[in-house]
Amino acid sequence: MRVITRIQFQEAPELQEIDWESELKTFQSIEYPQYYCQPFHSVLGGWLSEAAAVRNRTAMEAVLENAHPQKSLGVREEIAQLFPENARRILDFGAGIGDDGAAIARRLPNAKVTAWEASPFMIIVGRLLHKNLPNLDWQHGLVENTRLPDNSVDAINMTYVLHECPDEIKQVILQECLRILSPGGVIVVTDSLPGDLHSYRGFFEPYKEQWLKINPDQLLKEAGFIEIKAYQFAYPTWTRVGQKPNSI
Numbered sequence: 001m002r003v004i005t006r007i008q009f010q011e012a013p014e015l016q017e018i019d020w021e022s023e024l025k026t027f028q029s030i031e032y033p034q035y036y037c038q039p040f041h042s043v044l045g046g047w048l049s050e051a052a053a054v055r056n057r058t059a060m061e062a063v064l065e066n067a068h069p070q071k072s073l074g075v076r077e078e079i080a081q082l083f084p085e086n087a088r089r090i091l092d093f094g095a096g097i098g099d100d101g102a103a104i105a106r107r108l109p110n111a112k113v114t115a116w117e118a119s120p121f122m123i124i125v126g127r128l129l130h131k132n133l134p135n136l137d138w139q140h141g142l143v144e145n146t147r148l149p150d151n152s153v154d155a156i157n158m159t160y161v162l163h164e165c166p167d168e169i170k171q172v173i174l175q176e177c178l179r180i181l182s183p184g185g186v187i188v189v190t191d192s193l194p195g196d197l198h199s200y201r202g203f204f205e206p207y208k209e210q211w212l213k214i215n216p217d218q219l220l221k222e223a224g225f226i227e228i229k230a231y232q233f234a235y236p237t238w239t240r241v242g243q244k245p246n247s248i
Helices: 020-024 050-063 071-080 099-107 120-129 167-180 216-223
Strands: 089-093 112-117 136-140 153-159 181-192 226-231 237-243
Touching: 020 120, 050 071, 050 120, 071 099, 071 153, 071 181, 089 099, 089 167, 099 112, 099 136, 099 153, 112 120, 120 136, 153 167, 167 181, 167 216, 181 216, 216 226, 216 237
Parallel strands: 089 112, 089 153, 112 136, 153 181
Antiparallel strands: 181 237, 226 237
16 A cells, blocks of 8 residues: 655655655565554554655654653653663664664664664655664564564564554564564563543544553563563653563
């Protein structure tokens, strides 16, 4: 599915000058699942649009305006602090334009951080915004099936991903995380408080009723993670850090 919207944005000139048609030709085709092909946040084309990609940071700055003195970018820096200093292979799942991955890459310059994202539009914008980070690379693909080897990464980040997935896909994604993490590896999950999606008037959130029933600790425990630690440094979000057991 490919939906391209032509809207004028008040953004950095380099984003206004993107040759979208040429950039998109460099990506391989993906068969997107039905749940992903929806107009999330009431944007035509949802994540598969120029609009969502170019507006992403502005939208997150608005959502987290009162959550941190530095708004969404401050929240990203807080998340980055949760990753162990000895981690060398880190994935940022559902990376969007890569602001989380960039914060982690800056904090851990000896780590290889991969921003894993299904939308080529997001990757195109993210590559421009974070082009000066040599330890941040990009992977175009769905996170449900990475095809990575078992026990091959040290840590995984997911921010604002699970609330946009139906319940069955949440568990598929978490099981994939558990599979590819090394024993003792860390997962950091940050998302909206269960009832907060209902406050986003004008934003289409297809799974907000399911999200009302979410218990973050139970979600990770049922997937097989242990040593769950809770953080809430940015209202209205929650953050959980869990570990893969040393033996499964």
